[in-house]
Amino acid sequence: MQALTNRIKPVSRKPMSIWERMYLPAIFKGMTITFSHMFKKVPTIRYPEKTRPFSPVFRGLQILNRDEEGRENCTACGLCAVACPAEAITMEAAERKPGEEHLYREEKYAAKYEINMLRCIFCGLCEEACPKDAVYLSETFAPANYQRKGFIYGKENLLIPHPKEDPEGFAKARGSRAAHPEGHGNEH
Numbered sequence: 001m002q003a004l005t006n007r008i009k010p011v012s013r014k015p016m017s018i019w020e021r022m023y024l025p026a027i028f029k030g031m032t033i034t035f036s037h038m039f040k041k042v043p044t045i046r047y048p049e050k051t052r053p054f055s056p057v058f059r060g061l062q063i064l065n066r067d068e069e070g071r072e073n074c075t076a077c078g079l080c081a082v083a084c085p086a087e088a089i090t091m092e093a094a095e096r097k098p099g100e101e102h103l104y105r106e107e108k109y110a111a112k113y114e115i116n117m118l119r120c121i122f123c124g125l126c127e128e129a130c131p132k133d134a135v136y137l138s139e140t141f142a143p144a145n146y147q148r149k150g151f152i153y154g155k156e157n158l159l160i161p162h163p164k165e166d167p168e169g170f171a172k173a174r175g176s177r178a179a180h181p182e183g184h185g186n187e188h
């Protein structure tokens with residue numbers, strides 16, 4: 001048969017030796033390798049019962065931040081949405097009314113704030129862009145979901161627990177950032 005290229009390599013088909021034809025030595029060799037692995041240190045862990053520590057630069061689920069008084073930091077300026085390369089963030093701004101000073105730190109706030117986790121690439125640019133330390137990427141995963149709408153995270157999913165009503169939840173959500181309550185020092 002004529003070859004199309006000159007890359008053909010003839011396969012060596014040596015006749016099998018008596019040991020090879022018995023198969024048992026090969027099976028025994030394979031089982032030895034299998035059993036030897038039973039006594040080696042297992043490199044895997046039993047997730048989710050056990051977890052490995054995250055890298056210090058891990059970027060997980062976004063959190064909408066509050067100040068020490070529990071007021072929402074976000075002023076709905078839209079800079080995070082503009083910075084987001086995946087166009088994952090949408091929001092609606094509202095004016096703070098008299099008597100709502102304990103709820104919102106600034107005169108404007110985000111009445112609606114949504115992040116589409118199916119779009120988010122966890123780049124952290126929203127956190128970098130925010131001048132109010134209002135959004136940051138936490139040390140938790142966005143959990144799996146069976147439905148697309150389950151990945152649209154609204155304020156009810158993103159807002160950090162109130163520091164006075166749920167100090168434990170607040171500290172947990174802050175994670176290692178608790179040591180730096182002013183975030184990355186990018187607040188103006």
Ligand code: SF4
Binds near residue numbers: 080088089115
């Ligand atoms: S982490 Fe990146 S992709 Fe995700 S919302 Fe923020 S800016 Fe957009």
Ligand code: SF4
Binds near residue numbers: 075078081
């Ligand atoms: S999270 Fe920060 S950047 Fe985004 S709208 Fe709120 S204040 Fe502006």
